[in-house]
Amino acid sequence: MLKDSINTIETIDKLTVICFSPTHTSRTIAEAVAAGMTAAHIRTVDLTLDRSDEPIILNSGETVVLGAPVYAGRVAPEAVRRLQRIKAAAGAVIPTVVTATYGNRDYEDALVELYDLAVSLGLSPFAAGAFIGEHSYSTQEMPVAEGRPDTLDLADARIFGGECARKLNSSGAFAPFHIKGNRPYKEVKHSGNQTVPEATDGCSLCGECVRVCPTGAVSVDLNARKVLTDPSLCIRCCACVKACPAGLRTYATPFAAFLHEHCSARRDPETFL
Ligand SMILES: Cc1cc2nc3c(=O)[nH]c(=O)nc-3n(C[C@H](O)[C@H](O)[C@H](O)COP(=O)(O)O)c2cc1C
Ligand code: SF4
Ligand code: SF4
CATH class of the missing domain: 3.40.50.360 (Flavodoxin domain)
Structure with a gap:
């Protein structure tokens, strides 16, 4: 059957x-x-x-x-x-x-x-x-x-x-x-938080964060030897944070602590x- x-x-x-x-x-x-x-x-x-x-x-x-x-x-x-x-x-x-x-x-x-x-x-x-x-x-x-x-x-x-x-x-x-x-x-209220991920000291300018960014928000300024992020393009998806091979790109958001405390139960x- x-x-x-x-x-x-x-x-x-x-x-x-x-x-x-x-x-x-x-x-x-x-x-x-x-x-x-x-x-x-x-x-x-x-x-x-x-x-x-x-x-x-x-x-x-x-x-x-x-x-x-x-x-x-x-x-x-x-x-x-x-x-x-x-x-x-x-x-x-x-x-x-x-x-x-x-x-x-x-x-x-x-x-x-x-x-x-x-x-x-x-x-x-x-x-x-x-x-x-x-x-x-x-x-x-x-x-x-x-x-x-x-x-x-x-x-x-x-x-x-x-x-x-x-x-x-x-x-x-x-x-x-x-x-x-x-x-x-539900309506999404915008927090007005315009912070974006940033690279801490030691960035090798490898460009991986540029490659994985879905919106083209990241660029490498070779003269200034810095990674730049355009807050108006960044959607805070954290692709760049997770892809940085050196673990140097971080996103400082207060939500992380809240989520860790309140949303960890499987x-x-x-x-x-
Ligand atoms: C801006 C933003 C808002 C998010 N809001 C929620 C949410 O409301 N609820 C939730 O459980 N996860 C939320 N997340 C987490 C994502 O839904 C989750 O990590 C998802 O697995 C990401 O999908 P991806 O790996 O395909 O990018 C949010 C993530 C971001 C970046
Ligand atoms: S991926 Fe990391 S090491 Fe490479 S350019 Fe971006 S921040 Fe720097
Ligand atoms: S958080 Fe997402 S959109 Fe913003 S710079 Fe990183 S990869 Fe690009």
Whole structure:
């Protein structure tokens, strides 16, 4: 009986992971979900370092997994901007799984927002998951969800992917389903904090922070022998902090101590199908 039902599951042909993921956790989760969906062809379109405006056209026969980080209980605004390049070809139905990855505090309205974004882009979301990644502000001294997603998270993500594949093969796959979160979404109050990551003494000007910055906020001034960061471009994603090979780039934020104290109890992934 079980064998028969497994045999009737149609393999997904083309599966595309589309993500924005400065510190790689959203991408890792979205790819683990995709792996669990066992498609014939899987590719990743990582928009983190892709600042072009070119539309990303999706055609019939493609299935998508979206991955984006949670910033202040919402989808990271830069992720929204990048994902808005997606366009479903006329008449195409693009089954879509939405995944939001957050730093063990909370995802609040981010998952419903990502679902709504997918719908507005002409995609057909049928499953959603909130997963945990190491907090962007986590440091050795103030760890928050350090090392996540870990093997348990990745196993959960793959199992969820399998459930998504089964749902896609069922009748009524696109029927409305519940996702935790509110509409209208929470308003984000800007703290006015304009601090940005900075390099401490000893910086070799290797340029790795320039390379990984999603918004082009970092530059190396060879004359002044300094790394410069433009506060108007910086989204405080901490990609540069985590990528500095010498561990010299730091972001001084009071949130780190708060998160370490109040948001260290392990949270588990939540999925909606
Ligand atoms: C500006 C900013 C705001 C964030 N807000 C939240 C939040 O509201 N809740 C939470 O749990 N984590 C929050 N985080 C942590 C990220 O969601 C988390 O580290 C995520 O794994 C980062 O994804 P990435 O590795 O794909 O960049 C925030 C991170 C940044 C940089
Ligand atoms: S990655 Fe670190 S060492 Fe390299 S230029 Fe940036 S701050 Fe300096
Ligand atoms: S400079 Fe700002 S935007 Fe660029 S990687 Fe660092 S934290 Fe992210």
